[in-house]
Amino acid sequence: MSLKLMKGCEAIAEAAIQAGCRYFFGYPITPQNDIPEYMSARMPQVGGCFLQSESELAAINMVYGAGGAGARVMTSSSSPGISLKQEGISTCAAAEIPCVIVNMMRGGPGLGNIQASQGDYFQAVKGGGHGDYHAVVYAPSSIQETVDLMPKAFDVADEYRTPVIILADGLIGQMMEPVELKENPNPVLPEKPWAATGYDPNGKKPRAVLNSLYIETEDLDVLVDRLHARYEVIQKKEKMVELYNTEDAEFILCAYGTVARVCKAAVRLLGEQGVKVGLVRPITLWPFPSEAVHDAAAQKSVKAALTVEMSDGQLLEDIRLAVNGDKPVEFMGKAGSIIPTAEEVAERIMKMRRA
Amino acid sequence: MATIFKRTSVLTDVPFHYCPGCGHGIVHRMVAEVIEELGIRNKTAGVAPVGCAVFAYNYFDVDMYEAAHGRAPAVATGYKRVHPENIVFTYQGDGDLASIGTAEIVQAAHRGEKITTIFINNAIYGMTGGQMAPTTLVGQKTTTSPLGRSKEHCGEPIRMAEMLATINGAAYIERTALNSTANIIRTKAAIKKAFETQIAGKGFSMVEVLSPCPTNWGKSPAESMDWIAENMIPYYPLGVMKEA
Ligand SMILES: Cc1ncc(C[n+]2csc(CCOP(=O)(O)OP(=O)(O)O)c2C)c(N)n1
Numbered sequence: 268m269s270l271k272l273m274k275g276c277e278a279i280a281e282a283a284i285q286a287g288c289r290y291f292f293g294y295p296i297t298p299q300n301d302i303p304e305y306m307s308a309r310m311p312q313v314g315g316c317f318l319q320s321e322s323e324l325a326a327i328n329m330v331y332g333a334g335g336a337g338a339r340v341m342t343s344s345s346s347p348g349i350s351l352k353q354e355g356i357s358t359c360a361a362a363e364i365p366c367v368i369v370n371m372m373r374g375g376p377g378l379g380n381i382q383a384s385q386g387d388y389f390q391a392v393k394g395g396g397h398g399d400y401h402a403v404v405y406a407p408s409s410i411q412e413t414v415d416l417m418p419k420a421f422d423v424a425d426e427y428r429t430p431v432i433i434l435a436d437g438l439i440g441q442m443m444e445p446v447e448l449k450e451n452p453n454p455v456l457p458e459k460p461w462a463a464t465g466y467d468p469n470g471k472k473p474r475a476v477l478n479s480l481y482i483e484t485e486d487l488d489v490l491v492d493r494l495h496a497r498y499e500v501i502q503k504k505e506k507m508v509e510l511y512n513t514e515d516a517e518f519i520l521c522a523y524g525t526v527a528r529v530c531k532a533a534v535r536l537l538g539e540q541g542v543k544v545g546l547v548r549p550i551t552l553w554p555f556p557s558e559a560v561h562d563a564a565a566q567k568s569v570k571a572a573l574t575v576e577m578s579d580g581q582l583l584e585d586i587r588l589a590v591n592g593d594k595p596v597e598f599m600g601k602a603g604s605i606i607p608t609a610e611e612v613a614e615r616i617m618k619m620r621r622a
Numbered sequence: 623m624a625t626i627f628k629r630t631s632v633l634t635d636v637p638f639h640y641c642p643g644c645g646h647g648i649v650h651r652m653v654a655e656v657i658e659e660l661g662i663r664n665k666t667a668g669v670a671p672v673g674c675a676v677f678a679y680n681y682f683d684v685d686m687y688e689a690a691h692g693r694a695p696a697v698a699t700g701y702k703r704v705h706p707e708n709i710v711f712t713y714q715g716d717g718d719l720a721s722i723g724t725a726e727i728v729q730a731a732h733r734g735e736k737i738t739t740i741f742i743n744n745a746i747y748g749m750t751g752g753q754m755a756p757t758t759l760v761g762q763k764t765t766t767s768p769l770g771r772s773k774e775h776c777g778e779p780i781r782m783a784e785m786l787a788t789i790n791g792a793a794y795i796e797r798t799a800l801n802s803t804a805n806i807i808r809t810k811a812a813i814k815k816a817f818e819t820q821i822a823g824k825g826f827s828m829v830e831v832l833s834p835c836p837t838n839w840g841k842s843p844a845e846s847m848d849w850i851a852e853n854m855i856p857y858y859p860l861g862v863m864k865e866a
């Protein structure tokens with residue numbers, strides 16, 4: 268197995284194919300165009316199908332059709348396009364359609380810009396579309412990690428019959444890093460007896476009905492109870508977090524994705540100055556690794572936590588809920604696409620230390 | 623005794639919820655009969671719309687999806703790309719297809735998507751209580767055009783069959799009506815032709831059916847049939863618009 272220098276978007280697309288994804292529907296938007304472009308060339312080589320849809324709205328509904336038909340299917344977009352997909356994501360959650368949605372976040376609100384940002388945290392983690400539902404949200408912080416998470420994303424989508432979101436940002440999509448891609452020419456996919464693959468009225472294959480409408484209150488109650496029970500299992504089993512240098516730290520940084528890499532550099536900088544700082548990096552944003560965040564921040568040695576994000580206090584809310592008032596949680600971040608530097612983060616910690 | 627008519631097995635036993643005199647039930651039966659006659663039941667999937675036919679997944683005894691409002695052609699596309707050897711149809715009203723879902727239907731035709739669409743044009747939004755549709759006739763009173771649709775205010779009704787027939791990917795487009803026995807028989811033949819077009823892999827096919835909504839037109843079932851003949855057919859001419 269060798270390392271290959273790859274652009275994030277292309278590595279993600281190839282990793283999806285290696286995970287058994289054979290259908291991709293999407294609409295161009297910067298900074299994720301390399302995903303559909305790569306898929307358009309690759310899918311025919313593996314007997315799959317790439318289709319450029321007329322809109323993100325159509326793309327997510329094609330995902331509904333293909334996922335409901337039993338296929339491993341993916342769509343990708345960036346912030347404004349992800350907004351358009353929300354109706355469909357809510358539909359897929361209710362109709363219990365496994366699918367993977369990649370969001371290479373860019374600056375917002377509105378058309379914003381085309382640089383990296385983390386402004387879609389609430390949208391991804393707190394629902395985004397209407398109604399009570401969750402999507403599992405992975406927030407990788409390197410291209411290698413994104414690639415490693417892809418098979419997991421598809422497996423989790425299939426196991427729980429749920430949409431899964433890869434919440435990355437324009438930086439991860441556009442930069443190049445050496446990656447190791449595991450080849451998997453014949454991925455073994457789970458059976459999907461519920462899928463629309465054809466129907467045998469004489470009993471062998473029951474009729475598939477893929478639906479998000481439950482007009483009788485009692486019927487909708489059965490669905491939401493089933494989803495709720497599933498979400499509880501996901502919360503028990505699927506949380507992922509990285510703890511970096513947290514033991515006996517004086518301060519705890521909390522960050523995800525690209526910003527977490529900056530924070531790691533800050534941890535090292537501060538370490539050189541004799542200040543022990545740790546980093547808690549949620550890898551799943553939903554389910555949120557609250558216990559790990561709490562335990563790291565609530566240690567006796569810790570004076571305070573600092574949430575660093577490229578958004579205006581979104582991750583902050585979940586960190587504060589997790590820490591539950593046991594330690595002060597400060598905030599460093601802003602909307603848009605200005606990436607904080609390690610020096611700025613270190614400086615802020617030094618300031619907190621003097622306070 | 624010879625059986626001269628029996629219920630098609632491609633409809634479930636669930637009673638239709640449609641109003642007396644509604645066109646949806648007639649078209650459901652004919653679509654189901656065609657699926658049975660063509661012997662494609664085991665490999666057919668249907669996509670129900672948002673509109674009065676929203677519960678179509680309870681009635682057609684084949685694999686079924688329920689799509690969000692207007693999105694049925696995109697859902698059918700996803701299905702068809704995964705199972706190109708199977709047959710898929712969408713069943714849509716005029717709010718679903720000619721208003722909120724225009725992009726999806728035009729682009730499905732434009733791609734030459736090998737799907738079949740059954741389009742129920744009743745010149746009104748049935749399910750939400752009789753609001754104006756893009757197909758509402760000029761002068762027609764609805765709950766959101768209480769004085770009658772005004773051409774100056776919101777244009778003239780859209781002719782979807784003619785519009786889609788201009789698209790190369792559309793292989794078969796016909797408009798029919800339910801106002802007489804002869805026209806009902808023609809509608810069934812058109813539905814069959816549309817499915818055969820898909821089976822032959824020729825491209826997109828659609829049958830637009832002029833269909834009564836007595837409840838929201840404020841007419842009896844019989845008056846509604848006359849209203850189709852007198853008011854709808856002159857504006858929406860019947861016939862094959864495209865046959866590739
Ligand atoms: C996104 C969205 N917007 C609006 C509605 C409300 N709605 C339900 S049915 C309908 C109109 C359906 O009319 P039509 O397609 O003509 O079908 P009909 O009921 O006449 O058969 C509307 C607007 C909805 N369910 N979803």
Ligand code: SF4
Binds near residue numbers: 674
């Ligand atoms: S409201 Fe109109 S379209 Fe709806 S079921 Fe009644 S008659 Fe049919």
